[in-house]
Amino acid sequence: MDYMARALSLARLALGQVSPNPAVGAVIVNAGEVVGQGYTQPPGSHHAEVVALRQAGKQARGGVMYVTLEPCCYYGRTPPCTEAIIAAGITEVHLSVLDVNPLVSGRGKEVLERAGIKVYVGEGEAEARQINRAYIKFTIQGIPLITAKFAVSLDGKIATRSGDSRWISGELSRRYVHNMRYVSDAIMVGANTVLSDDPLLTARFAGNGGRIRKQPLRVVVDGRGRTSLTARVFSEPGRSVVVLGRLARAEEKAAFTQAGVTLLELPSAKEGQVDMVKLLEKLAQQGITSVLVEGGGVLLGSLFDARLVDKVVVFIAPIIIGGRDAKTAVAGRGVDKVVNSFKLDRVSVEKLGKDLMVCGDIQKT
Numbered sequence: 001m002d003y004m005a006r007a008l009s010l011a012r013l014a015l016g017q018v019s020p021n022p023a024v025g026a027v028i029v030n031a032g033e034v035v036g037q038g039y040t041q042p043p044g045s046h047h048a049e050v051v052a053l054r055q056a057g058k059q060a061r062g063g064v065m066y067v068t069l070e071p072c073c074y075y076g077r078t079p080p081c082t083e084a085i086i087a088a089g090i091t092e093v094h095l096s097v098l099d100v101n102p103l104v105s106g107r108g109k110e111v112l113e114r115a116g117i118k119v120y121v122g123e124g125e126a127e128a129r130q131i132n133r134a135y136i137k138f139t140i141q142g143i144p145l146i147t148a149k150f151a152v153s154l155d156g157k158i159a160t161r162s163g164d165s166r167w168i169s170g171e172l173s174r175r176y177v178h179n180m181r182y183v184s185d186a187i188m189v190g191a192n193t194v195l196s197d198d199p200l201l202t203a204r205f206a207g208n209g210g211r212i213r214k215q216p217l218r219v220v221v222d223g224r225g226r227t228s229l230t231a232r233v234f235s236e237p238g239r240s241v242v243v244l245g246r247l248a249r250a251e252e253k254a255a256f257t258q259a260g261v262t263l264l265e266l267p268s269a270k271e272g273q274v275d276m277v278k279l280l281e282k283l284a285q286q287g288i289t290s291v292l293v294e295g296g297g298v299l300l301g302s303l304f305d306a307r308l309v310d311k312v313v314v315f316i317a318p319i320i321i322g323g324r325d326a327k328t329a330v331a332g333r334g335v336d337k338v339v340n341s342f343k344l345d346r347v348s349v350e351k352l353g354k355d356l357m358v359c360g361d362i363q364k365t
Contacts, residue, residue: 003027003066004094004124006037010048011068011131014040016183017214020287022069022099022135024048028056028090030063042214043287047072049081053088061089068128070099070121073108082111092118096128100139134185134290137310143280145290147311148300149180150329151355157321158297158329163196165327169315172353177294178204180313184216184292186283190299191222194231201294202236217288219243221279221299223272225252229259245274276306301332304342309362312344316356 010025017023018040026048028036036059038051046054049071053060071081071093085093098106098121109119129136134145151169152158159165167174181187181203189201201218215238220227223245234240241262248256248263256263264282268275283291293300293309303309314329335341344360351357 001034003029003034003064004068004096006034007048007066007068008096008124008127008131010037010039011128012183014048015131016185016216016290018042019185019289020135020138021047022132024067024069024132026052026065026067028052028060028063028065030056030059030061035059035063044077047078047081050078050084053084053090056088063090064092064094065090066094066123068096068124069132070095070097070104070106070108071112072099072101072104073111074103080108080111082108082115085112086115086117090117092120094120094123096122096124097132100136133310138284138289143277143284144185144288145310146280146293146303146308147180147184147291147313148293148303148309148330149177149313149315150295150300151315151317152329153317153319153321155320155322156328157323157326158295159196159327160321161323161325163327165197168317168319170317170353170355173315173317173355173357176352176357177315180292181216184290185288186217186219186291188219188221188291188293188299190296191220191224191226192298193294193296194220194222194227194233196296198232199294200236201233202238214238216292217241217283217286219279219283219291221274223274229255229261234259234261243274243279245272273302276302276308280308295329297327297329297331300330301334304330305332305334309342311361312359314358315352316358318354 007025007027011023014023021040021043023040025039036052036056038048040048049067073080073082093112112119137145187201202215218233218240220242222242225244227242243264243266245267247265266275266278343363345363347360349358
């Protein structure tokens with residue numbers, strides 16, 4: 001059995017549920033049998049290593065631990081995992097990758113080695129880095145990972161000339177998007193999307209088939225303050241934030257506060273537009289490590305123009321909409337030459353029903 005693969009699979013179960021902590025999986029093996037396993041619990045509760053150790057109990061002594069991230073070695077909201085591993089009598093630890101957190105970053109490994117535990121680094125490293133890509137960016141750069149998602153026709157339209165967009169993508173694609181929402185800390189849309197589609201912006205399916213434990217934060221970027229509190233997004237469980245590109249009026253603040261909606265005032269140098277960098281910094285201060293941006297074209301255009309997008313997920317439906325005035329997925333200024341266009345690395349293509357899903361990471365220059 002590939003024990004690290006099992007640990008990586010467990011780590012994915014924590015995505016979107018434990019931020020700003022990393023999503024980690026751990027497996028303990030003794031005499032060739034799995035005696036304990038677990039994944040990170042919500043902040044303030046147990047880390048993956050402790051969950052696995054508690055399940056293993058006395059069988060952890062003399063065992064081998066496979067864990068997807070370097071165990072922590074400092075007192076935060078919970079005691080150091082290194083202390084628990086040493087006390088349990090684990091003799092060997094295989095970890096996928098060292099933690100980028102400067103409070104750990106190799107020190108956890110050293111603590112274990114000083115206690116006589118053999119430590120091996122690198123097994124499953126590439127996948128472990130992908131799982132915690134948002135955590136890594138958040139820790140190093142102080143802003144969340146941004147994923148741009150949109151559905152388009154074969155001719156690149158996201159809606160007809162009248163604004164109708166239901167449904168461009170098929171049922172399997174829409175179901176996949178709900179899983180994307182579930183593993184994201186926040187969903188972001190522009191005011192036009194709320195006004196035209198009146199979306200719920202909730203996760204209704206968990207990828208592991210389990211119950212929805214936590215809804216992502218819903219962020220509406222509304223430069224001119226046109227969003228009404230009657231929008232369905234504000235009646236759903238979970239938290240919502242409206243981001244203005246101007247100062248809010250006193251009556252606006254009172255109404256939104258009474259409705260339980262947070263108002264953020266982040267005007268940029270251009271009147272009626274939101275300072276996107278400040279917005280990402282504000283979200284990071286709330287422990288948001290990943291943001292799924294679902295449109296519309298104006299918002300996506302502003303993020304691409306500012307080179308803030310990290311990843312793209314596009315659903316291409318086998319339909320043609322046509323129309324010179326039909327909407328496209330990414331507005332903004334765009335680039336002046338094709339050579340300056342945004343290019344993707346790690347491109348993958350998957351068929352979902354009749355749709356094609358194309359994913360890739362934005363090349364950083």
